Amino acid sequence: MAGTSNSGRRATPTNIHVIRGNPSKKSAAELAGAGTAVVVKAEAPTCPDFLTPDAKAEWKRIAADLVLLGLVSKLDRGELAVYCQAWADWKYARKQIADQKEKGFVESTPSGYKQMSAWMQVANRAEDRMRTAGASFGLNPSARARLQIPAPQGELFPNAQKDAAAKYF
Template sequence: MSGNRNSGRRPLPGNVHLLRGNPSKKGAAEITGSAPAPKTEAPPCPSWLSKEAKAEWRRIVKDLVTLGLVAKIDRAELSVYCTAWADWKVAREKIAEMEEDGYVMSTPSGYKQMSVWMQVANRAEERMRAAGNSFGLNPSARAKLGASLPAQGELFPNEQAETARKYGL
């Protein structure tokens, strides 16, 4: 069999395709296709997030809205990212506080192994990277977006272009 509907690359969301400059020269109907295009707006911050997670939420949501990469329905994915960030920060602070013992610990039988805090930090980092890829929050995810804004003189301030430049898009 030559393939099925799961073969090949997944199609890009319409807003990401437009951010890239429409290199395939597709029409507007082809870009959006039958996929629903949710309105770009900041999801409400969940009340159950920790103080650190809420701080990360506030730091990043405005820029994601400006770039058109987040909608209200993305609340859960953004919560995962912010929670993973908070967990990672706490674990890294504990490792720094413990100095050398933060990286390696001895078992009761005398063997050396990775410390519990290092394991927590690594798992939180994995979760943070996975959720962050959805929003282009790391260099490789931004490269996949491939957003390239044409160099044009601007007569008026353009908040979206400024935010895109800030993140190297």
């Protein structure tokens, strides 16, 4: 048997399937059962004690807003820790690059060739980790567009939630 349950394209959400006119000719029963997501209570996970101080500061900065938007639960502790630590690593590497001025971008090898500096490589890898983990929480514009967050409904939100939602929409 080829592939696994993770192989191939992701299932199209039911509402998109219906909008497109049901091109796969699925039955109503198949469409009704498709795309049902597990709902987990939105609450902030505890910050791991092994994170660096900059990562902990990022955790404190972002966790409350993610809870207000319903994008994080206690199950997401690892993914949020990866994002926060990647952000701290990126910040540290960028500081090292800035301190070294031009040597922070390009280094010379012992044979005289120019290459990207080690700090630049660290910064680039941390940025990739940050983007990958951050996409899970909608921390960039394209990832936010893919999230299925209901639009705010006027004054139904308490002011704190409304203000937090206004930052991102």
